[in-house]
Amino acid sequence: MLRTPSALASFTRRKLLHTALFFPGHGVQRVGMANTWMDHFPHKTTHALNEMDSILGFKLSRIILDGPNSKLNQTENAQPAIMAVSVLIxxxxxxxxxxxxxxxxxxxxxxxxxxxxxxxxxGYLQFADALKLVRRRAEVMARCTRQIMERSGESYGMVALICEPDRLEDLLKTVYDFLGLGTSRLDDTNHAMPPISNVMVANINSPNQIVLSGSIPRIKALLVQLRQFGGHDPRAVRLNSDSPFHSPVMSPASDYMSNAIENVDITFPGMIPCVSNVSALPFQSKEDLIQLLSRQCTDTIRWWDSIRYLHQERGVRCWIGIGPGKVGRNLVGKEVGRVDTKGGGVWAVCNPREMEEMMVALEETRKSVDAPVP
Structure with missing residues (x-):
């Protein structure tokens, strides 16, 4: 039975929740990510991939199943592929x-x-509408990347910084200082230097990880400053992306979303509340959804804040990751813990075996919650 339009109001009033479903983002794509589903559920997988191809107007399924990696990793292919496989699962x-x-x-x-x-x-967007939005948005993002690289002569991308959890808050403050976006606390005036441009904090992912987006040479310069003058030595990992997502470079993609989504049918509220990456709170209205989904192209992804909100304030204990890869599970696990506890746990569903295991675990969780207290 469908939830009533009062689902959001009910969500807002309720103090405790139990189960959250979450989906992965860019970077989890790999050739063959639908193969195990094709092996075990050939009819449904073939139907879903054919539906995707029909909506997009070309055979993206061939790239998903057979590659090559160079084509699948292109932003305009990777993003609709990840979304389609996630919905298939x-x-x-x-x-x-x-x-x-x-x-x-x-x-x-x-x-x-x-x-x-x-x-x-x-239940907010129809699959076909969302897939076309994602494909077109990704095309605009890819064009933005090509244009900025041609103009600047620099390479662009994203770099994760990993530190000890008790150092993250100060690391963020120091990064913002060097970017000219914070109140400087750096005392050594002998090393005063202009702010580093063309770098942004793209993601705050977990208690020990943030992601920088922008010019790779300038990100490297920022790392030098952090280590020499900022008192930080985070581990830096280049991500599988040549695009500076969630930075001002993507402003044309944000503009595209603002206009395009106005022409899409949005059901608000949906069947189930959905938390925004930008606000780290549930979407409050159709207008809020349009604005925040557009801002998502250029604003920081507040994933850690979203998980903390649901875990600490709303009491979510069951976390189910649906989609290729286990990055999302790992990020959630850093905040809420990976080990199954009474009434909760974190699961990633990437293949049929994990789906079976998760269903068994959820049933055990339900029994433990329903069991009478001795």
């Missing part, structure tokens, strides 16, 4: 394993690109 969970999303999930969210998967699953 959820459909199989519902139709083959009897998972009733509407009654068993209290809230949804998605990491960056994954927000579109969440909005489809939660």
């Amino acid at each position: 959820l459909r199989i969970l519902e139709e083959e394993f009897g998972f009733d999303t509407k009654s068993r999930v209290d809230v949804m969210l998605g990491h960056s690109l994954g927000e579109f998967s969440a909005l489809v699953a939660a």
